[in-house]
Amino acid sequence: MTLLRDMHYPTPHELALAARVLVDENPGPVRLRQVGASRAGQPLWVLSVDSCGTGAGAGAGRNVLVVAGAHANEPVGGATVLSLARRLLRDPAPRAGCGWHFLLCADPDGAELHRTPRPYSLLDYHRNFFRPPGPEQPEWAPSLLPPDRLPPETLALTALIDELRPVLQVSLHATDLGGSWVQLTRDIPGLAEPFAKSAAELHIPVENGASDASGWPSPGPGIFVIPAPGTEAAGTFHPEETRLSTWYHAHRYAGTTAIVEVPMWASDLVGDPAPHPDPRGALRVLAGRLTRDTALVSRVRDGIRPGPPPYGDPDAAALLRAVDWTLALIPRIALDWTGEGAPAEASAAYVASIDAFGRRLSLRAAAMLLRVLRARGDEAAPGLDRLVTGWCEEFAARFQARWVPVATQVEHQSRTVLATYERLAARSG
Numbered sequence: 001m002t003l004l005r006d007m008h009y010p011t012p013h014e015l016a017l018a019a020r021v022l023v024d025e026n027p028g029p030v031r032l033r034q035v036g037a038s039r040a041g042q043p044l045w046v047l048s049v050d051s052c053g054t055g056a057g058a059g060a061g062r063n064v065l066v067v068a069g070a071h072a073n074e075p076v077g078g079a080t081v082l083s084l085a086r087r088l089l090r091d092p093a094p095r096a097g098c099g100w101h102f103l104l105c106a107d108p109d110g111a112e113l114h115r116t117p118r119p120y121s122l123l124d125y126h127r128n129f130f131r132p133p134g135p136e137q138p139e140w141a142p143s144l145l146p147p148d149r150l151p152p153e154t155l156a157l158t159a160l161i162d163e164l165r166p167v168l169q170v171s172l173h174a175t176d177l178g179g180s181w182v183q184l185t186r187d188i189p190g191l192a193e194p195f196a197k198s199a200a201e202l203h204i205p206v207e208n209g210a211s212d213a214s215g216w217p218s219p220g221p222g223i224f225v226i227p228a229p230g231t232e233a234a235g236t237f238h239p240e241e242t243r244l245s246t247w248y249h250a251h252r253y254a255g256t257t258a259i260v261e262v263p264m265w266a267s268d269l270v271g272d273p274a275p276h277p278d279p280r281g282a283l284r285v286l287a288g289r290l291t292r293d294t295a296l297v298s299r300v301r302d303g304i305r306p307g308p309p310p311y312g313d314p315d316a317a318a319l320l321r322a323v324d325w326t327l328a329l330i331p332r333i334a335l336d337w338t339g340e341g342a343p344a345e346a347s348a349a350y351v352a353s354i355d356a357f358g359r360r361l362s363l364r365a366a367a368m369l370l371r372v373l374r375a376r377g378d379e380a381a382p383g384l385d386r387l388v389t390g391w392c393e394e395f396a397a398r399f400q401a402r403w404v405p406v407a408t409q410v411e412h413q414s415r416t417v418l419a420t421y422e423r424l425a426a427r428s429g
Contacts, residue, residue, distance in 0.1 A: 192220020209350025
């Protein structure tokens with residue numbers, strides 16, 4: 001397929017076309033089925049590869065579920081699931097007695113609104129950026145909404161987990177700039193070695209102090225285990241809502257979930273294990289900058305509130321919901337960085353990861369707001385465009401960002417998925 005040879009980020013439509021070709025070429029072990037529809041009516045497709053050609057469901061041996069596209073701005077997962085399906089067809093060993101099932105895109109509506117034009121640049125990535133607010137994200141919605149208000153994408157995903165009862169669920173994610181890491185709902189011993197080997201061979205930094213896993217137990221570099229309920233370790237970030245996400249739905253069937261992150265642009269700063277001389281002082285500085293940057297975006301956002309609505313444009317409405325959600329999160333995050341839980345000791349990698357996290361929050365809010373202003377021809381658009389451009393340039397320069405080719409992102413993510421399953425299968429016998 002040209003799609004895989006070119007190794008660009010596939011759209012939901014391209015994913016479905018490529019999956020149909022795989023079925024036509026391999027009618028025995030491969031099948032494609034629709035398991036639901038998005039809020040806008042787009043189909044949710046599952047591609048299955050197994051040893052008997054039945055798309056093994058519950059009670060038909062063990063199953064692995066791989067979820068792509070849970071976050072609209074993280075498009076690499078679609079390319080990875082196609083690559084994994086082809087690997088399994090070439091090497092049937094990992095699917096012996098096991099069904100592999102790939103949700104091609106968990107949020108096709110969001111993927112359509114986030115556009116990643118080629119050639120890839122950090123600025124163009126943000127000028128076309130979209131990430132829905134938490135309640136509209138398929139994996140996170142159960143932690144933020146009552147059961148009767150869950151979006152159809154979430155209901156389709158949880159129903160699929162109920163059907164397959166996977167021993168392993170893998171959620172494919174990506175970070176715009178940084179390194180690679182894995183989050184686990186349960187420890188999988190031995191995973192750190194093949195993960196680190198793959199990252200080293202592909203020249204991808206391992207994110208040793210990922211801000212998403214601050215304070216979590218780490219059995220090896222870049223491997224983080226979500227803390228068990230009741231953990232009271234100082235500085236540990238483990239909100240209870242994490243355990244209400246679809247990541248934990250597999251636990252009903254004794255399954256484990258792995259979240260595999262790869263960078264689009266890499267930075268060696270997030271892998272520096274050296275002790276930082278003053279992490280609390282650094283976090284105060286970062287919190288202050290985040291607060292000031294957010295105020296700049298908020299002033300622009302406040303300036304359009306009295307104006308006309310977004311002309312009934314659902315894209316503009318979605319972008320503004322996401323802007324408001326992001327801006328509302330930031331004060332709590334800045335407070336956490338300066339509160340009692342701020343670490344007295346931390347690595348340079350951890351501080352760098354927090355630095356990147358703060359920069360992307362304000363940048364994302366500004367970028368999504370800019371899309372609305374440009375579409376409306378708002379007079380504030382040029383000034384905000386200059387701000388977004390400057391922030392992107394500073395982000396790339398501060399972290400010495402280097403582009404990671406899509407094929408390299410896919411290779412590392414694929415290797416990590418297979419290594420995760422192999423280690424889990426070896427442990428369970």
